Amino acid sequence: MRVAVVGAGPAGVRAVGQLVRAGLHPLWIDEAPDGGGRIYQRPPPGFRRSPQALYGLEARKATALHAALDALKPRADWRPDTLVWNIATHPGRLNLMRDGVATEQGFDAAILCTGAMDRVVPVPGWTRPGVTTLGAAQIALKAQGCAIGQRVALVGSGPLLWLVAYQYLRAGAGLAAVLDTTPFRRKLQALRGLPHDPATLAKGLFYVTRLRAAGIPVAEGATPLAIEGEAPDVVAALRWRDAAGREHRLECDAVGLGWGVRPELQLADLAGVPIGFDPVQHNWVPQRDLTGRTPVAGIYLAGDGAGIGGAAVAELAGARAAQALLADAGLPVDTALVARLERRLLRQARFRTALERAFPFPAHLAAAMPDETILCRCESVTAGELRAAAAPDGPHGASPEVNRAKAFTRIGMGRCQGRVCGAAAAEVLAARLGCDTAAIGRLRGQPPVKPLPIPQPEAAP
Amino acid sequence: MRLVRLTDQDRPEIRFVFEGQEVTARAGDTLLTAILAGDGGFLRTSEFGDGPRAGFCLMGACQDCRVFVEGQGRVRACTTPCAPGLRVRRA
């Protein structure tokens, strides 16, 4: 039986662990050179920080996952540095690209553990050099030992905001301020659900307390207004409004932005898995059950690519999906393990719902984006252009759906395929048309899921 | 923009060429780090005339960090290791 696992983050590692334990030798593909996913990404050879310095409170988990990953590599058909750029089912086929060489691999069953990326709301000036996602600010530090600037402003909401802020503080980076767009009241209300996972709650409080104690300015209920600078390739300040309605100008030379994460679901989409809108996460997520099974036979999903759950859930879900695959293949199943995994997954799901309520996606910020804001940074389409093209009295009549708006404005047509602007574009469109975000639809995935290298390097001019 | 080298920087120096200028970086840098921790400032200019860009996601998803490397063509600076002697231009 030919089994493939895409991704070597927490979900992929635990899935492969179960498959190998059952005597299989899966094809295991990851885009990064050394696996680990985003959360447990390792720096390249030559970096020497300890796991404690790199992963903080998650050091133990990171070390355990890396040990499992390294032990499994020789027991699987391990393909690092490899992009899966297309998938087909019945018969199963993966299109791979490594070092500019394209290959094809058949499979009978596949577990897709494709992870997530930052969810952002464009702010005027966000295309300036010096503005990154929160995830990028974290990767700069973790994988390269760098801060994104001398005086960094971090803006957004969710656990990653506070984690990155704390990691910057500990590494000795300069922090201008941490601006949380979620009002304190909202978080307090939702805290009632959080004791399902007291450890996560305690970590969050620990980070906030340490930042305040270090004298880092912290605000809640903040609204970012614009990122400014004189020269076009620098950031000089962030203008923002506090919860009381007062405007401020914060001097900074870099800004990290992020409002939670969204699934990288392009491969699930191309495999034919139905994609639905999850109103609690406020994300489009592929359809799968607690076991990781999808309506498409032979396709299993785990980790944040299957709906956001975080690293702990990803490890559980990866193992669970592998057990589902084994059961469907008629191979022996570890029923005690399955029961344990499902109990923990259900408990985590309740906690996750509370977390999403505490840090909701700020749809209102996206909807209120000024017309001149560049919304699609690949194709330089402004919010105003999208509004005009989509308007009922616009040149094309109403665009009741985002793919139609894409055809008129080129929004989401660029190299990122709408990964970056898709969430915010849907809010702009929904607000303009006065309908639900779910009714706007989502930008469909297309192969190749990422640009492929040009086979013939262009001649230098 | 300028990345600030904070920690884990005692790696061997390597030299490459960016926009015709020799630049010193460290073994293990990505091209993005190597360029932006020096005087590079930015990685490319938007083809739509809205100014310079320097990447956004650092995880190979946004495609905003592409540069031109002689012999390799257009690559993502955030996922491409810097290597001695590379000749890199803004894309």
Ligand code: FES
């Ligand atoms: S910075 Fe997003 S792909 Fe490189």
